[in-house]
Amino acid sequence: MTKKELAKEIYRIAHLTGSFTLRSGQVSETYFDKYLFEGNPRVLGAIASELSSRIPIGIDVLAGLEMGGIPVATALSLETNLAAAFVRKQAKSYGTCKLAEGADIRGKKVCVVEDVVTTGGQILLSVKDLREAGAIVEDVVCVIERHPDGRKKLAENGLKLHALFTMDELIAAGADQEAPLEPQNGQGWGD
Structure with a gap:
């Protein structure tokens, strides 16, 4: 699947009317459910490849x-x-009390993986x-960069964002399939 075909497929699967x-309390007639593409093995595999x-x-x-x-990092x-x-x-308060499960991060060069970046707030936290746990973190990869403010906030904190798609690219891909939407205007991504 080409990158353009992947964008169309993500839009087709995740765009709901x-x-x-939304989290902000606003009501929207459109919604993007990211878990629908993350739960699709064919699409998630193509995302990982790209x-x-x-x-x-x-x-x-x-x-x-x-x-x-987590599903994106696994793929x-x-x-x-x-x-x-x-x-x-x-960090969990029982058992091993770990913040990060799986691979050891102490002293390792770690790349944060996220599905959608909007403000970057959770990434910064x-x-x-x-870093307090000993990881060296300078890079973040994501499937979708929803808003450029997130990239700016990450950069201000010494992090470089590597995004597969912007929200505008997905909306443009969807325009081939239906009437185009206005980018960044009251549209949400599911959490």
Whole structure:
């Protein structure tokens, strides 16, 4: 599947219409359910194939953020043969009390993996925790860059974002299939 075909397929699978309340409290007639493409093995495999070329050289561990980054990190791990860690929003308070499960991150060059980046807020919190746990984190890969503000915030904090698609690219891909939508205007991604 080409990158353009993949964009069309993600749009076809994840674009929903109806009435949806977004995290912000706004109501939107359109919604993108990212878990629909993450749960599709054919599409997730194609995403991993395309996204693997965006992983910087020298990375030791792919760190998927809870919850949407975990399937993407797993698929990327299978595609690249790089170890994967699964990062909780908060270290568990029992058992091993770990923030990151799976591969050891201490002293390793870690690339954060996320499905969708909007503001970058959760990434910044997780990177702070990963660094405190001994990881070296300079890069983030994502499937979809929803808004450029996220890239800016990450850059201000010493992180380089490598995105497979922007929201505008997905909307343009969907325009071939139906009437085009206005980008960045009241559209949400499911969490």
